[in-house]
Amino acid sequence: MNCEQISPENKSVLGKDSLTVEPFRLTLAKHGLTLERQRTATLQINVGLLCNQRCRHCHFSAGPDRRESMRSETVNEVIAYAQGSHFDAIDITGGAPELNPNLVTLIEKLSPLAPRIMLRSNLTAFNGATREHLMDLLKEHRVAVVASFPSFNESQADSQRGGGVFQESISTLKKLNAMGYGQDGSRLELDLVSNPTGAFLPSSQAQTETRFHQVLEQKWGISFNNLFNFANVPLGRFRQWLLQSGNLEKYIEKLASSFNPCAVEGLMCRTLVSVSWDGYLYDCDFNLAKGLFMGGRKIHISEMSGPPEPGSPIAVADHCYTCTAGAGFT
Template sequence: MLDTKPLLIAREFPSIKRQALDILQVNLGYLCNLSCTHCHVNAGPRRTELMDEATINTVLEVIKSRNVQTLDLTGGAPEMNPHFRYLVSEARKLGCEVIDRCNITILCEPGYEDLAQFLADEKVKVVASLPCYTQENVDAQRGKGVFDSSIKGLLMLNELGFGKPDSGLELDLVYNPGGAFLPPSQQQLQQDYKQRLSDDWDIEFNQLYTITNMPISRFGSMLVSKGQFNDYMQLLIDNYQAHNLDTVMCRNTISVDYQGNLYDCDFNQMLEMPIKNDGHAPRHIQDLLANDLSGNNIVVAGHCFGCTAGAGSSCGGALS
């Protein structure tokens, strides 16, 4: 796989500082039942990296000691970590909101038949990746048969109340562009999704998040191989909006890799660009028990233009 990191470091991006910690985004490992073309973590069925129970217990200690409001679980397929349910249950006991970034198809895999019920019982917020509402586009990005499994998973969640009014069970969907272009208007696309999914499948959901593809990992390598990397970077730079700097996710979120090392965001994690620590070894989740990182400079590079281009992009969708 082609390395885009040198190309990204060569780009200048405005300096920004970290604010108070509110969200702990934890990558439970790179194991996944899918291998999507837009995946920035290169997850797949053959990956073996998984967070161990000792590190998960430290995550729980940090949630309690730092009064973390939101635990955002990602992967890979986070549910494939054998300690996933333990972490979710214990975090919920601490009063922490838990987000599961679910690819939906995992709900249909053998051995995960009761996963949807578990998520409902724990009142987990499900953020489900569905890059389009058509079979052709979804299967092109994520593999043959993924669309059908996704629809089946969404119907399963709806039956339990996810995405339904006044159920208290939130179901949000995520759109990623199918190529080297920026997402359309989140509000307009959300209306289109709601209309099509309702008309075709009687599916309901709460919100749609539009997330810009980052020029890193699998997607970045594809751009380089097709000779599109520089054009895509220029697209991001030309659409830079300074006001998006105020609400980029790295200001109040810390990303934790499967080994417990800390990064300013999930994208920096994949580029192996750890939180600044005066040249020493990367900070570890254990360090958060005694350290407040507010005011620290955030590590930036060219890919950061992806978060500030156009309407902006974060794990919570458009910024403006």
């Protein structure tokens, strides 16, 4: 088997030579697969890395001390790009997007431009006198809320996301439910995202969703629409934790050994383009975290006149094993 080191720095940190996996691009080739774009249907906008939380699984190492933030000039360029590109969905993420002062403009200008607009929320960044109005704004523009909620076990959730986050999240979910989010017939979508609270792969999405529906309803009277179960990507703060806890080697090997060729067809990078806070384009949010530009070329959003062409190559690296492990990450 043709193997290579994941990266020289990890080899030295681990102090051993056994951290090897086959490069992702070779694994694709071995299965006769190529990773190219289909029609790009989703524009993902990362408005910056400022966050009120410091989650241990964050692939960006986002937190209160980060200064990366999308400025109004870039916001206007993103809006202009969306106006000329006709995306099916627009996905706003961060950091905590609620902390970006331009979020209101983004939502107001972008929501008429795509049938579906969604905001990734950590559920605690809504709180605070200056931000509670954001929930009304989301409702007014029918923005789907995609909320991080890793576990209904308080100690597991707080150990990943910080002390007190679980109770605050429950309280925000109740508020969203009271506004109509996650309720049948309201057309206000509330989805949950559950990441494993450690160095292990996620459980089956369908089974987890059923169980979360039962437990959240039974214990807190909370309802939601869909649950997405995502594996943690070994980048940023999560990679640091893997290193410090001695789990990096086994985790990477597990991701690589769980490669599912059938997951490649549905990978999100085939239909999504991600724009960073400073306006550069990437094939996905994880490549953004890794600094891998879209198709391997540094292109600013102001240089683009429409979505990337179908058939364009997608930049890959070994963290891509996260999205092809088991059922995949779509």
